[in-house]
Amino acid sequence: MKRARNFSAGPAILPESVLEIVQKEMLSYRDSGMSVMEMSHRSSLFENIIEEAEQLLRELMGIPEGYKVLFLQGGASLQFAMAPMNLVKTGKVGYINTGSWAKKAISEAKILGVPHIDVLASSEGDGFTHIPEIPAVDEAYDYIHITTNNTIEGTAFQTIPRFVNAPIVADMSSNILSNLYDVNDFGLIYAGAQKNIGPAGLTIVIVKEDLIQTEKTLPSMLDYRTHIKNDSLYNTPPSFAIYVAKLVFEWLKDLGGVTEMVRQNEEKAGLLYRTIEESSIFTSPIAVDSRSITNIPFVTGDKDLDAKFVKEATNAGFLNLKGHRSVGGMRASIYNAFPYEGVKELTEFMKAFEAKEGKFK
Amino acid sequence: MKRARNFSAGPAILPESVLEIVQKEMLSYRDSGMSVMEMSHRSSLFENIIEEAEQLLRELMGIPEGYKVLFLQGGASLQFAMAPMNLVKTGKVGYINTGSWAKKAISEAKILGVPHIDVLASSEGDGFTHIPEIPAVDEAYDYIHITTNNTIEGTAFQTIPRFVNAPIVADMSSNILSNLYDVNDFGLIYAGAQKNIGPAGLTIVIVKEDLIQTEKTLPSMLDYRTHIKNDSLYNTPPSFAIYVAKLVFEWLKDLGGVTEMVRQNEEKAGLLYRTIEESSIFTSPIAVDSRSITNIPFVTGDKDLDAKFVKEATNAGFLNLKGHRSVGGMRASIYNAFPYEGVKELTEFMKAFEAKEGKFK
Ligand SMILES: Cc1ncc(COP(=O)(O)O)c(C=O)c1O
Ligand SMILES: Cc1ncc(COP(=O)(O)O)c(C=O)c1O
Ligand SMILES: [Mg+2]
Ligand SMILES: [Mg+2]
Ligand SMILES: [Mg+2]
Ligand SMILES: [Mg+2]
DSSP: OOOOEEOOSSSOOOOHHHHHHHHHTSSOGGGSSSOGGGSOTTSHHHHHHHHHHHHHHHHHHTOOTTEEEEEESSHHHHHHHHHHHHHOSSSEEEEEEOSHHHHHHHHHHHHTTOSEEEEEEEOGGGTTOSOOOOOOOOSOOSEEEEESEETTTTEEOSSOOOOTTOOEEEEOTTTTTTSOOOGGGOSEEEEESTTTTSSTTOEEEEEEGGGSOOSOOOOGGGOHHHHHHTTTOSSOOOHHHHHHHHHHHHHHHHHTHHHHHHHHHHHHHHHHHHHHHHOSSOBOOSOGGGBOSSEEEEBOSOHHHHHHHHHHHHHTTEESOBOOTTTOSEEEEOOTTSOHHHHHHHHHHHHHHHHHHGGGO | OOOOEEOOSSSOOOOHHHHHHHHHTSSOGGGSSSOGGGSOTTSHHHHHHHHHHHHHHHHHHTOOTTEEEEEESSHHHHHHHHHHHHHOSSSEEEEEEOSHHHHHHHHHHHHTTOSEEEEEEEOGGGTTOSOOOOOOOOSOOSEEEEESEETTTTEEOSSOOOOTTOOEEEEOTTTTTTSOOOGGGOSEEEEESTTTTSSTTOEEEEEEGGGSOOSOOOOGGGOHHHHHHTTTOSSOOOHHHHHHHHHHHHHHHHHTHHHHHHHHHHHHHHHHHHHHHHOSSOBOOSOGGGBOSSEEEEBOSOHHHHHHHHHHHHHTTEESOBOOTTTOSEEEEOOTTSOHHHHHHHHHHHHHHHHHHGGGO
16 A cells, blocks of 8 residues: 655545554454544543643643643634634734735624724735734733734744734734743634644644633633533543544654654645756746745746646645746745655756756756 | 443443444544544545545434534534524523423523523423423414433423424434434434544534524624634534434444334333332333333432442443432433343343342332
């Protein structure tokens, strides 16, 4: 059984050793005679799993006391609405517009009728090819929302801004656990699991408890307080996805944690960016100081040649390299579980393609 | 590897043959070199899976044209809120109060501020031990909500009521595909997958499209129209759970569909109810004309003896027989995937327990 070189932006590649454990435990988790999929979420077996998952994530990210960790459903897309529903107090919020997902977050705040929405910085005019300069903001905001890594465009915040009177809400879907951030810099972090953590259908929320608005009455499932009070077991959680996440956290801890992961990710990304720089046919559309280490777009500048590259790469076993339909070209998503050798093989394939096609430039 | 006799009310036992396929395909689905967990939800491989899942469910339940099938997240608990959000037009809704889950559904409608909520029938005064008589209702309601099977209490609607001027919204979480109902009798059906369908984290919604209210602006993720328009792929769906559901649907179809399943379920339930009837120490708290075939509570009338039974049963490998904390006693959940032999073994264990303990009565 040959494993693919899977560059999917999400759901994305998982560590092979994790899949092997899942496979082994599929019909009987630790001699229980049950798959984790079949276990009551009220059983001590499952409670141990979810508690270990939380402890491991706390350790890996250095999550301080006062922050709650929630295992929810609905994806980051539901958090676009839940964050304002739970955090808006005065009605004044700020957003930094760095890409398609940031725009969706803004649009959901508008749908909810949040009275005052300021877009404090945007790189939309430049096609989102860089992270815009973030102004100093003294005014009070209920929160200011950022997207730490822009999955589609391939940019990432290299440092997290600080605002005197506003906590930061961060969509960290595509670089949670693959960049090193200090949780203290955030009021709320959310991320769909399907890139760096596990199967789709699990959403991680890390929230500073004292920020949660307590005056409003919200539908129970949309109220962070419900899930805090019930340790993410108010209703049936996505238990199998939580189990896989726990295994991924163990894998990551064994490897050396986020610091080691960042080292590996920078090595992988460095190799790919270098190949792009040295190439005469491939270029990166992204400003050097804004580049993501997890999602790396590149283009030839010629749509037909892009398509040809994607097709030949696919035939050679490099899957899901086609750029998002909104930007075109190519994009290699190389999250934590993507191995260095896979990137190396891709760069060799790129060089061979260039040698073959370069003459047409 | 011995498989447990797992009577969990949910997440619940799955067909062993399905788990074996999942196990086999864990590192490479159909020679793709990827686990289904790792597949882009925009890939043709996954699109085939979700389309097949929908087609199979349509076939198994006889879902007519005009009804949409959605694969969502959030559990039945989120539907307690989404159903009123999407269906309320005039503001007048009815509920039938048959148990703890029905009460939660009512409570979420209240939280949303639905202006006029009529509880049209209730068996709460009798401890929910039967399905109440349903009055004829001529008045118009945006919908009348029922819980077809009351998981905790062990009752089920034997026939679905018809109301002249109100569509029925049904929480079918614990008997979808294990009782035979006619989808035409409903305006909306919803069910968490974790009992009869697959892993937790997937919610099935079957909705008659022309009932959806179109004047309101709802958060995108909470709006049925979003998911209809995008064939359940507006955002990343719980793709792995959908894959397992598809395998369960195939298993069910191969077995002979819902009709055959009902026959098997009635056989299993019949054996257990008969054993309870014939027993001098166990009784069923549930009225004969209201009994569920999927969730079967029984009691000795003596808390200590109940506890002793549960303990000895657990030691003998009959897991999760403890009744819900709100009702006590025992409960055997025997969904589609629970095998007849397991029920037979349980009844033999009950008889042996009775022979041993009967003298203390
Ligand atoms: C940065 C970012 N935000 C939000 C989303 C949407 O996530 P979900 O599909 O879990 O709703 C994605 C998905 O790719 C993303 O990359
Ligand atoms: C009838 C019924 N409705 C609703 C629920 C809640 O479902 P979920 O945990 O998926 O939100 C359950 C769960 O057991 C149930 O049995
Ligand atoms: Mg906790
Ligand atoms: Mg170049
Ligand atoms: Mg469809
Ligand atoms: Mg009896």
